[in-house]
Amino acid sequence: MTQTLSDQLTPELAERTRVLLRGFGAEIPAPGDLTVRTPITGGQLLTIRADTEEQAHAAITRAATAFDAWRTVPAPGRAAVVRRLAELLTAHKTELGELVTLEAGKIGAEAVGEVQEMIDICEFxxxxSRQLYGRTMPSERPGHRLMETWHPLGVVGVISAFNFPVAVWAWNxxxxxxxxxxxxxxxxxxxPLTALACHTLLRRAAVDVGVDPEVHQLIQxxxxxxxxxxxxxxxxxxSATGSVxxxxxxxxxxxxxFGRCLLELGGNNAAIVTPSADLELAARAIVFAAAGTAGQRCTTLRRLIVHADVAGPLTALIERAYRQLRVGNPLDDGVLVGPLIDQAAHDNMRIALERALADEGELVCGGERVEVFGDNGHYVRPALVRMPAQTAVVREETFAPILYVLTYHELEHAIALHNAVPQGLSSSIFTTDQREAERFLAADGSDCGIANVNIGTSGAEIGGAFGGEKQTGGGRESGSDSWKAYMRRATNTVNYSAELPLAQGIKFG
Incomplete structure (x- = not known):
């Protein structure tokens, strides 16, 4: 029966994909050697032709040629194409979200939320575009002005991952x-199909405002x-997002x-829960951070470090919530956990759980496969595992919904456990004690690029710089002063006097 449902649904999803692409104004790709599958059923949506190395080289050439003129356009003028893109994204928000669901398997709310994130970064x-500020510094030489200016950098290559197929591209x-x-x-x-949709909308935005559409290239x-x-x-x-x-x-x-690199790599994110924490609030945040997107976010919560006095009650709250999570077709209303992306992701989760149990871990709940369409699609229940120690498997990032629970007695030990992994992306502490919160945020507290208090590890806002340390790569995208990664700095000295004094008071000749 379930096999029949899958066989019936996959062609419907494939046809819906074609309808969506036409709605964005994209041409349906010619059949080729790259198979695009939906994680909903595991079935084929389309096949497309991958670009050859010669085609990729030609795309870079077009981008490099377009840069020569684009860099001379005043920044507010360049913003016109981004403004128009935001308008098109707003108009196609629901449809693009649906395409993200079809291709990446996200539930509807998360998929539409990702498109909203694109709109938000466009507005930012x-x-x-009117705030690419340099500085003016006092010169030690009379009649001189010392300043810095920022200029366009060149061609930016963006390599994105499947789990945020459109938002990370928009950030960059x-x-x-x-x-x-x-x-x-x-x-x-x-x-590749969500990419084709976004590429089509951006080039349409460029044409609409009189900008050369060659400023953006897509290679598959x-x-x-x-x-x-x-x-x-x-x-x-x-700018590359992916694995370590x-x-x-x-x-x-x-x-x-001697090129520049902006890396957004692995995250083995943890949350510390102290005895003073609001456990109900913490449980809600933890469940979303650990189970959202089926554990396939770089900011997914993977380690929970709980004070021994509250570990029992908190684990019970999380277990109760996990057992109520509806796992299933992400197109259905009420589903909170969709599929893993593919068979490899499911295999990696199963192997990680086997290793955790071999390390004397205790499976509290979850981890089993859920048959939504029989053997088609890879649906799992989020797993909650008590661990006696932070073993090798806990220190590794498994891109699946596994939450390891560890206990502590002293905050110093909790912070040491928190930092004792190779990755350093996102982190949280749940506490109502200001001293504990400030200790976690201090220089010798969390060693991550993102450190939160009383919220989960996922759900970053575009206004702040996004990225992490250690094996996360050190890159920063999105808000704050992340724009500086995309520009080059020049230090300028202007002599408006009739003299030629040298720096450091040097006398020559």
């Missing part, structure tokens, strides 16, 4: 465009196509040619 970038692209850069985007080969394919961006000297900045393994490959290759 529009305002930023909206800022890069107002900074005067052109963009070449290589999306995950798992989610596997890591061989991504290598074009990594190795081409015309690509001034490579990918980052170890990308970073040295870009550095070898």
């Amino acid at each position: 970038a529009i305002g930023l 692209t909206a800022l890069a465009l107002v900074c005067g850069d052109t963009v070449v985007w290589k999306p995950s080969e798992t989610t 394919g596997d890591s061989r196509i991504g290598a074009q961006l990594v190795d081409d000297e015309r690509v001034a900045l490579v 393994r990918m980052g170890r490959i990308v970073a040295p290759r870009v550095a070898q040619r």
Whole structure:
């Protein structure tokens, strides 16, 4: 019966995908060697042609050529295309969210929320276009002015992952465009259709406001196509989101040619819960952070470090919530946990749970496969596992909904446990004690790029810089002064006197 449902649904989803693409104004891709599957049933949506290395090279050439003129457009003028993109995203918000669900498996609320995040970063970038400030510094020489200016950097290569197939691209692209850069985007080969939709909308926005659409290029394919961006000297900045393994490959290759790298890699995020915490509030935040997007966020909560005095009550609250979570087709109302992206993700989760139990962990609940469409699609119940210690498997990032629970007695020990992993993206503490909160945020507290108090590890706002330390890569995207990664700085000295005094009081001749 379930097999029949899957067989019936997949063609419907494939046809709906074509309808959505036409609605964005995109041409239906010609059949090719890249198979696009929906994680909802595991069935095929479309096949498309991957770009050749020659086609990728040509796309970079077009972006490099367009940059010569684009960098001379005043920044508020460059913002016009981003403003129009925001308008188009708003008009197509529901449809683009649906396409994200079809291709990445996110539930509807999260998918539409991702599109809203795109709109938000566009609005941020529009305002930023009038705030690309430099500084004026006092010169030690009379009749001189010392200042710094910021200029467009060049071609920006964006390599994005499947779990945020459109938002991360928007973080980079909206800022890069107002900074005067052109963009070449290589999306995950798992989610090429959402990329095609966004590319179509952006080029339409460019045409609508009289901008050369060649400022944005899209290349599709596997890591061989991504290598074009990594190795081409015309690509001034490579912004890559993915695994630590990918980052170890990308970073040295870009550095070898003296290019710039912006890396957003793994996250093994933790939350500390102290005895003073509001446990009801903490439980709600923890469940969303750990189970949302089926555990496939870089900011997913994976480790829970709880004071021994409240570990029992808190674990019971989380267990109760986990047992009530509805796992199923993300297109259905009321579903809170959709599918894992593919078989490999499911296998990795199963192996991690086996290792945790071999390390004397106790499976409190979850971890089992849920048959939504029989053997089609990879649906699982989020797993809650008590661990006696932070073993090797706990220190690793498994991109699936597994939450490991550890206990502590002293806050210093909790912070040490928190920091004792290779990754450093997002972190939280739940407490009503200001001293504990401030201790967690101090220089010797959380070592992550994001440190929160009384909220979960996921759900970052675009106004703040997003990124992390250690094996997370050190990159920063989105808000604050992240724009500086997309520009080059020049220090300028202007002599408006009739003399030529030298710095440091040097007398020459």
